[in-house]
Each structure stands twice: as C-alpha cells, then as structure tokens.
Amino acid sequence: MRRIVVTILVASVFAMIGCDAMQDHTEWVPTSPHPKPSGPLESEPIPVDVQLDHARTLIADRQYEDAIDVLTEVTESLAPDERTMTAEAYLWLGFCYERQGDPVRANQYYDEVRMKWPDTLAAATARDLMGHP
Numbered sequence: 444m445r446r447i448v449v450t451i452l453v454a455s456v457f458a459m460i461g462c463d464a465m466q467d468h469t470e471w472v473p474t475s476p477h478p479k480p481s482g483p484l485e486s487e488p489i490p491v492d493v494q495l496d497h498a499r500t501l502i503a504d505r506q507y508e509d510a511i512d513v514l515t516e517v518t519e520s521l522a523p524d525e526r527t528m529t530a531e532a533y534l535w536l537g538f539c540y541e542r543q544g545d546p547v548r549a550n551q552y553y554d555e556v557r558m559k560w561p562d563t564l565a566a567a568t569a570r571d572l573m574g575h576p
Contacts, residue, residue, distance in 0.1 A: 491517055491528055498535060507539040514539070530556050530565035537569065 494517045501510035517532045537552030553569035560566050 488520070491521060491525070494520075495528065495531065495535075498532075502535060502539065505542070507543050511536060511539050526560050527563055527565070530560035530563040533559075534565040534569055537572070541572070 494513055498510045498513040498517065501507075501513065514532050514536045518529060518536070521529045521532070523529075533552050533556045537549040537556070539549075540546075540552065541549035550573060553573050556563070556569040557566045557573075557575070
C-alpha cells in the first residue's frame with residue numbers, strides 16, 4: 444500500500460513539472476521556465492525585438508548567463524542602422540556582466556554604448572550607471 448502511495452505521489456510531482464513518471468528518468472532534462480522564442484517557421488529568424496524582450500525577461504529573472512547568450516546573438520544579427528536596439532543590447536550586456544560581478548567587462552560595454560551611440564537613451568543610462576555626467 445505504501446509503495447502505491449509513493450508511486451502516485453512521485454508520478455504527480457513529475458506530472459506537475461512536465462515529466463512522464465514512467466519514462467527513464469536519466470534522460471529527463473527540465474525545460475527552461477523561459478523557452479527561447481521561435482519564429483512562425485523554424486527557418487525564419489526571430490525578430491530582434493522579440494529577442495530583446497526575451498533577454499529582458501531573463502534579466503528580470505536573474506538568468507544573466509542566458510541573457511548574455513541571447514543579447515550576443517542580437518548584437519551579431521543587427522544591421523548598422525539599428526542604432527537604438529544595438530545600443531540597448533550593449534547596455535543590457537553591460538548590466539548582466541555587472542550583476543555577475545565583472546565590473547571591468549560591464550564598463551567596456553557601457554563605454555562602447557557611450558562612444559558609439561552618444562545620443563541614445565542607452566548612452567545616458569550607461570553614463571548614469573558608470574557615474575559619469
């Protein structure tokens with residue numbers, strides 16, 4: 444009787460977290476609470492604004508390493524004329540590194556925002572974060 448109760452309890456917990464209790468548990472990998480967004484078709488690129496939103500969500504959840512990965516992809520995919528989004532992505536990269544305890548790398552990103560896109564809101568925010576007027 445006790446074994447049945449324990450089996451039901453384990454199956455219930457696994458069902459709540461999205462795992463079939465009857466599967467081999469060594470192969471189970473939990474899904475991210477914030478799955479990576481995808482385009483309508485897998486071959487279509489994910490719009491940059493969707494990627495930035497995803498990065499902001501990861502940052503809000505303090506998942507800085509995952510946010511850095513997303514933001515790095517964003518910066519590599521942006522066109523040179525997308526100044527505002529590029530500056531914002533670099534600002535968030537600096538913020539993530541600062542939160543991870545790497546102020547030197549954070550300041551490199553903040554400096555880049557201030558120098559390359561001085562007239563953006565991201566540059567003003569970077570100046571504030573660095574303590575510059």
